[in-house]
Amino acid sequence: MYLTRFRVNTGRSDAQRLLSSPHRLHGAVNMSFPTPPPRDGSGPRVLWRVDSNTPSETLLFIVSPARPDLTNLVDQAGWPAADDPGWTTFAYGQFLTALAKGDAWGFRLTANPVHSIHHKDAKEGEPTKRVAHQTPHHQMRWLLERQERSGFEIIQKPVERRLLEHGDEHELIVRDQRPWQFRRAPARTSRDDVRFTKVTFDGRLRITDPDVFRRTLTHGLGKAKAYGCGLMTLAPVR
Incomplete structure (x- = not known):
């Protein structure tokens, strides 16, 4: 690699x-x-x-x-x-x-946080629609829901450093958010455009399962990997 x-x-x-x-x-x-x-x-x-x-x-x-x-x-x-x-x-x-269980790192991840919803008038059994999370609260929750099965845990802040009673428990911020829309050949109408939202997270994590975490770093996290999402990089914790 x-x-x-x-x-x-x-x-x-x-x-x-x-x-x-x-x-x-x-x-x-x-x-x-x-x-x-x-x-x-x-x-x-x-x-x-x-x-x-x-x-x-x-x-x-x-x-x-x-x-x-x-x-x-x-x-x-x-x-x-x-x-x-x-x-x-x-x-x-x-x-x-060299990555080991218990190691702490700073990280940056650009991802495409999405969730699935049913169409407004959808009948039972009809497929769901994938839509982007729009608020930092839901975007951070998206990542927190995936941390365990991705081989890491986001470090929690000491209580005295939390600015809010709820929603500020972790060493995690949303640094940037940008919606994208573009057309790929052979698509001819805007109905077929590619649409997704890039969100960049900065934070601190601790490795819980090195093998699974190595897969996360080399296979990516989330959707839209072909378009610049899914890559997490690490930096030493100061």
Whole structure:
């Protein structure tokens, strides 16, 4: 497994075009691999995420089973004439192997928190509709409901640090939320558009099951993984 960090040259028009379309960026990421890994759940997949930390710093993170070649992205959205290749790739497998039960980490996750509802006039037995959670409270609850089966627990705050009696029990915030809508070929009408909401979580967690947690980090969490959701990255807890 590999973890790759690529800095986007946001001053270029092609870079802005890629950042404005998860569909185009998904294609550009896939072009970095001669043979993209399967997406049928049989093994680790390519996950990616865009972090816009400041107006002048936008980073693309990629986790993948194979080492990527981001030459195509440098040509479109990097600094092609610079001496530096424009990206850094780390051997992620060694880091994953060293993860142990009880370890505490800071984390960032961009995900697509959704739930299923019935249509207004739906009859019994009819399929449900998947819709996005809209409020930070429900978005955080979505993640908390998945922590146990994903191999981690989000650390709880000491009582004296909680700002609210209810809803502020965990080291977890929603940092960003953005709805997306775009059309994929061969769709011809807005009825067939892809719609989803990206939400970025920052927080602190503790590993409860290292094997399951490693799968979460390499297979992703939630829906819309092809469009920049599902990737969790870790940082040392200060």
